[in-house]
Amino acid sequence: MEGSTAVSEAEEAKTTPEVSLRRVGGLLKPHWPRLAVVIGIIVASSLVGMATPFLLRAIIDQALPAQNVRLLSWLVAGLIVVAVLTAVFGLTQTWIATAVGQRVMHQLRVDVFTHLHRQSVSFFTRTRAGEIQSRITNDIGGMQAVVTSTATSIASNLTTAIATAVAMLALSWQLFMVSMLVLPPALLLARRVAKVRKEITGKRQRELADLNVIIEESLSISGVQLSKTMGTGPALIERFAGSSSRLVDLQLRSQLAGRWRGATMNIIFAAIPAIIYLSAGLPPAAGQLTIGTVVAFTSLQSRLFQPMMGLLDVGVSLSSSTALFARIFEYLDLAVEVDDPALPVRLPQPVRGHLRFENVSFTYPGNDEPAINRISLDVPPGSSLALVGETGSGKSTVAALIVRLYDPSEGRITVDGFDLRALRLNELVGAIGVVGQETYLLHASVRENLRYARPDATDEQLEWAARAAQVHDVIAALPDGYDTLVGARGHRFSGGEKQRIAIARTLLRDPPILVLDEATSALDNSTERAVQRALEKLAQGRTTVTIAHRLSTVRDADQIVVMRAGRILESGTHDSLVSIGGFYAALTA
Incomplete structure (x- = not known):
C-alpha cells in the first residue's frame, strides 16, 4: 500500500501544474467593492490605533509629572475611545471579510461541481470517487482560511506596519534602526518554513483523498457486503489505520513546521526591547530621550513586529496553499469531451424518433x-x-x-x-x-x-x-x-x-x-x-x-x-x- 501511495504521489507531482498568485487573486476580483470597504476600515483602524503610544507618552511625560488631572482625564478618555473604535472597526472588518470569503468558497465549490458534471463518463471511470469528494470538500475547505483572510490580512498588516514605522521614525530614528535588526532573519526563516509547508500540504491532501477513497469503497452498502462475504474486514481496518496514521504524522509535521521559527522569533522579539533600553541609556542617546518616548517606542515596536510576522505568515500560507489551489484548478482546467455545441439546433416537434x-x-x-x-x-x-x-x-x-x-x-x-x-x-x-x-x-x-x-x-x-x-x-x-x-x-x-x-x-x-x-x-x-x-x-x-x-x-x-x-x-x-x-x-x- 505504501509503495502504491508513493507512486501515486510521484505521478501527481509530475502532472499538477504550478498556480500563479494572479489566478488566485482573480477569485476575489468580483468582490473588490466589498474588499475596498474593508481596506478603508483597516486604514482608519490603523490610523486611530497609532494615537495610543502618543497619548501614553503625553500621560507619562506631561500629565503625571505636572499632576494635571484635567489633562490626564482627557488623555485617558482618548485611550478608551481609541479602544472602542478599534473594536468596532475590527468587528465590521471581520464580518465583511468573512462574508466575502464564504461567497468565494461557495462559488468555487459550485464551479468545480458544475464542471465535473460536464465531464464524460470516461473521466469518472478512471477517477476514484473518493478522490473527487476529497477535492471538493477537503481541498476547498483547506483553502477557506487563505481565501477568507488573505486580502484583509495583507491590507491590515501592511497598513499597520507602515503607520507604525512612520510613528517610530517620528519618535526616534536611531531606535527605529535598532528595531529593524530583526527583519533579515525573519524573512529567511519564513521562506524556509513556506517551502516545507507547501510540500507537506500536498502530501497531506493526497493522504486525505486516499482516506476518503477507503471510506467510500469500504463503508458503502456494496463495499460492506463484499468485505463481509470475502472476510476482508481486518485488512480494510489495517489499511484505514495505516492511512490515518500517516495523516496524523503529516498534520503534526505541518503544525510543527513553523513552531521553531516562532520560538526563534520570540527570543529575538524579547531581546529587541532590552537592546532598545540599553541603547537609550548609552551615549549619544543618553539624556536625549525621555522616559515617555522610550515607553511609547517599545509599545510601537511590539505593534510593528506583530504585523510584520502577520505578513510573513500570509506569505507562508499562500505558498503552502498553492498545493490546494493546484488540485482544484486542475479539475477546473479539465477539457469537456462531450459538451453542448457552440451553435445548437433544435429538433422539430414532435420528435418522430428516426x-x-x-x-x-x-x-x-x-x-x-x-x-x-x-x-x-x-x-x-x-x-x-x-x-x-x-x-x-x-x-x-x-x-x-x-x-x-x-x-x-x-x-x-x-x-x-x-x-x-x-x-x-x-x-x-x-x-x-x-x-x-x-x-x-x-x-x-x-x-x-x-x-x-x-x-x-x-x-x-x-x-x-x-x-x-x-x-x-x-x-x-x-x-x-x-x-x-x-x-x-x-x-x-x-x-x-x-x-x-x-x-x-x-x-x-x-x-x-x-x-x-x-x-x-x-x-x-x-x-x-x-x-x-x-x-x-x-x-x-x-x-x-x-x-x-x-x-x-x-x-x-x-x-x-x-x-x-x-x-x-x-x-x-x-x-x-x-x-x-x-x-x-x-x-x-
Whole structure:
C-alpha cells in the first residue's frame, strides 16, 4: 500500500501544474467593492490605533509629572475611545471579510461541481470517487482560511506596519534602526518554513483523498457486503489505520513546521526591547530621550513586529496553499469531451424518433482496439431494434453512444436527420430515455426517486408509470406506500423491484426513443413477462432499442442485429435469421 501511495504521489507531482498568485487573486476580483470597504476600515483602524503610544507618552511625560488631572482625564478618555473604535472597526472588518470569503468558497465549490458534471463518463471511470469528494470538500475547505483572510490580512498588516514605522521614525530614528535588526532573519526563516509547508500540504491532501477513497469503497452498502462475504474486514481496518496514521504524522509535521521559527522569533522579539533600553541609556542617546518616548517606542515596536510576522505568515500560507489551489484548478482546467455545441439546433416537434448510425466507430480512451467498428443502423420511427451477441460484442457501447455518454470516433448518429452532436444535451435527454443494466436509486422515498426524472409529475402520473412497469402493487403494499425510503442504493428492494422502479422512472418522462440495456435482466420469468407486455404496449409509436441476452425478449423486434467483436455479424427478423442457420440460429438452439 505504501509503495502504491508513493507512486501515486510521484505521478501527481509530475502532472499538477504550478498556480500563479494572479489566478488566485482573480477569485476575489468580483468582490473588490466589498474588499475596498474593508481596506478603508483597516486604514482608519490603523490610523486611530497609532494615537495610543502618543497619548501614553503625553500621560507619562506631561500629565503625571505636572499632576494635571484635567489633562490626564482627557488623555485617558482618548485611550478608551481609541479602544472602542478599534473594536468596532475590527468587528465590521471581520464580518465583511468573512462574508466575502464564504461567497468565494461557495462559488468555487459550485464551479468545480458544475464542471465535473460536464465531464464524460470516461473521466469518472478512471477517477476514484473518493478522490473527487476529497477535492471538493477537503481541498476547498483547506483553502477557506487563505481565501477568507488573505486580502484583509495583507491590507491590515501592511497598513499597520507602515503607520507604525512612520510613528517610530517620528519618535526616534536611531531606535527605529535598532528595531529593524530583526527583519533579515525573519524573512529567511519564513521562506524556509513556506517551502516545507507547501510540500507537506500536498502530501497531506493526497493522504486525505486516499482516506476518503477507503471510506467510500469500504463503508458503502456494496463495499460492506463484499468485505463481509470475502472476510476482508481486518485488512480494510489495517489499511484505514495505516492511512490515518500517516495523516496524523503529516498534520503534526505541518503544525510543527513553523513552531521553531516562532520560538526563534520570540527570543529575538524579547531581546529587541532590552537592546532598545540599553541603547537609550548609552551615549549619544543618553539624556536625549525621555522616559515617555522610550515607553511609547517599545509599545510601537511590539505593534510593528506583530504585523510584520502577520505578513510573513500570509506569505507562508499562500505558498503552502498553492498545493490546494493546484488540485482544484486542475479539475477546473479539465477539457469537456462531450459538451453542448457552440451553435445548437433544435429538433422539430414532435420528435418522430428516426434513429440512424452512419459508419460509426468508437474506441474507449486508453484502448487500441475499437469497441465498435463502422456500424450502420437504420431504425425507423416507432419501430423496434434488438441488439444481441456475446458479452463484449459492443451492444452496451451502442446504447452509450445513443444517449451521448460518449461521442463517436468516426461517423455520426442522427435523430430525425440531426447529428446528436448538434443538439443540446438537455434536449437530447428529453428525447431519449434509457434503463440500464445497473439500477441506481437515491437514498430517498419512492416518490422522490420517480420525480427525479420529472419533478412536476402529479401523483396520478407517478402511479400510471408504476402500474405500467408492474411495480405499483409492490409499492402500495409498503407501510408508507410511495413515501417509503428505498434505502442506500435501493437495497430495501429486490433486484427486480429496483429494475421496475427504474423503468417507471424513465417511462414517466415519456421519451419518443426508449433504450433498454438489459432492462429486464434482474427479473424472474413471471415478472419479466409482465413487464415485457407493459413495455410492448408502451412501445407503440415509440422507437425502441433493446439490448438483451435472453432471446425470448427480442423475438418480436422489427429488426434483430447480431454483433460480434464490435461489428454487425447478422441482421434481420427472428424468422429470417433462424432460417439462415447462422450465429443467431445457434444461439436459439
